[in-house]
Amino acid sequence: MRDVVVLGAGLHRFGRFPDKSLQDLGREAIKNALDDSGVPFKDIEVAYVGRVLAGMGAGLRVVSEMGQTGIPVINIEMACGSSTSAFREAYLSVANGVYETALVVGFEKMQRGMLQISEQTSYQTVMGLAVMPATYALQATRYMADYGATPEMFAQVAVKSHRNGVLNPYAQYQKATTLEEVMASRMIADPITLLQCSPTTDGAAAVVICAAEKAAKYSASRSMTVAGWATGSGKFQSNDESEGDAEANMGEVVRLARTAFERAGIGPEDVDVTQVHDAFSPGEIFTAEGLGLVSKGEGARAVWDGRTEITGDIPINTDGGLISRGHPIGATGAAMVTEIFRQLTGEAGPRQVKDGKAKVGLIHNAGIGGMNILVFKR
């Protein structure tokens, strides 16, 4: 497979936009990504679109806002992991020479109540486990017992995320919050309080990729290379509809991270900046451990000690993450790629890590049917 580079990325601000259509959101993100990349839309050969709730054929409706060039517009749905899956399909198609350039798009207008992942009649629903926070809460409770972590350490994830969101003009929440405020917010599933949950969000994100050998054509003065990837759905103990929700399966993170790092020829110690799927605050801690960024049981302490801050040695979710930037499920993965692109190109402004010298970025995005781990190098 040949090298593939990201040439540009763009967002529509994440937030609540009841008066805007999917086309409004997607058009702005795509235009921003195309402008950022220097690639004209007429050169785009295929579009892969992550979206979940938008309904039949939504990808074409949005992408054709740019013009009708006759390209395939392929909708990919893997719940919260949809647009890293779209990215992966686009990457593989360009890496294998099927296309020279590809557009990756993710968009969503969310509705409240999306957290219910099991059918009404399932065992999980009856037991109160059909909503994601419950699963995270049980894991967090066990983690506290095993490793001496405190509820405040989980809450600190949200403090950090909201602090980063203040620095991101595209974030849904641009307001700092104190540890006391996070702890005092409404309890959702002990120890997870409201401010530790990803909100209901509308938004769009787009990424332009290109075969590395063709990138010079676009006078690409900066880019990042796709260095490694891994995808899997995991194995689960339950046997109902929530099976395979990769968010809950940290063993799968370990396995896939190993594969992605092998493909990239590096290890977790080489990672400069990371985006993880923090749908709920414990997720960020467990995932950081699964990725090998910190040792097992040390994740909560790492957050507490400030190591995951923008100024820390293992900065995580520098754009505010799902909790503060927001989580329009079809768009989240592409937004993660966008933030890593900003960080590795040294264009992250006040969110910039490591004095603009970051060379390796890592992404973890989880959905139903697949978790994607992606490694990028400047």
Place this chain on the structure above:
Amino acid sequence: MRDVVVLGAGLHRFGRFPDKSLQDLGREAIKNALDDSGVPFKDIEVAYVGRVLAGMGAGLRVVSEMGQTGIPVINIEMACGSSTSAFREAYLSVANGVYETALVVGFEKMQRGMLQISEQTSYQTVMGLAVMPATYALQATRYMADYGATPEMFAQVAVKSHRNGVLNPYAQYQKATTLEEVMASRMIADPITLLQCSPTTDGAAAVVICAAEKAAKYSASRSMTVAGWATGSGKFQSNDESEGDAEANMGEVVRLARTAFERAGIGPEDVDVTQVHDAFSPGEIFTAEGLGLVSKGEGARAVWDGRTEITGDIPINTDGGLISRGHPIGATGAAMVTEIFRQLTGEAGPRQVKDGKAKVGLIHNAGIGGMNILVFKR
């Protein structure tokens, strides 16, 4: 790219199954395909799933009925073209060495009223063009004026399709109908009557593919090779939501067929059996012309003269097609692949064309965002 073969295919009968779940439908199709292929589920490395209405994460829910092996289960949605798009993604991933084996699945439980493809407020809706039959009817009317075709010639497509459906135990309708019955059925959009429309259908289909160089491992005594493909979304004159519905765009069929035949190194004269997207009877005629199976303006006459029958020289929709086999939109493309597999392996029984000597099969499946043309060789 290396050669990829289809090793097996399977269906759940198409029809109306209000008491069955998607899992019930999908499990049976997947089991039939795996049994047919000789490939154990544990050897499947990825699943690509075509489905439209089934909602978030449906692919994993269905595929994990076979077991939890941790493979990615990637949902693809392109309306009526979803499962040839799933097939294409699976094919490209195996052809390019990303995986050795892949499972393609399509399933759907349809709801009435799915024909509305534009938003309520669009110009097309106001003009009565937001439903597909209207578009086909206008094209058919023009075609009759241009080429001297008659309404009976379009109706004959349905007569042929229903006759073929009688021979297919998996078809929704297994009942022959006369030309008089087709003509006398309720008018939907002149000249298209009810029996010339694809019905509301539940169903599932699955296909197992494998790198050709690994196929011997599965004692594959018969297979067919993916010889050519092309995908595009077309360019359209309108500028509303129905844009890019490839069903309506015959220029795109011509362009894509050329590409697919070039890749396969053959021409339309080499095709022994064809499956086309006959959502409405005129579609079969226009598509046969677009594919080059008959000359422009001769398609209706070819049907009338019996050339597209199982016993004809250009047999089309030998399994009953969308009109009689049924059209559960996520499953239709994979069912097309299944029928071509039966025909090219000489296992089509009473539907068998050309004394079992068919060597080349062709598929045309159209959706929103992409039309797929696939060429297979025994």
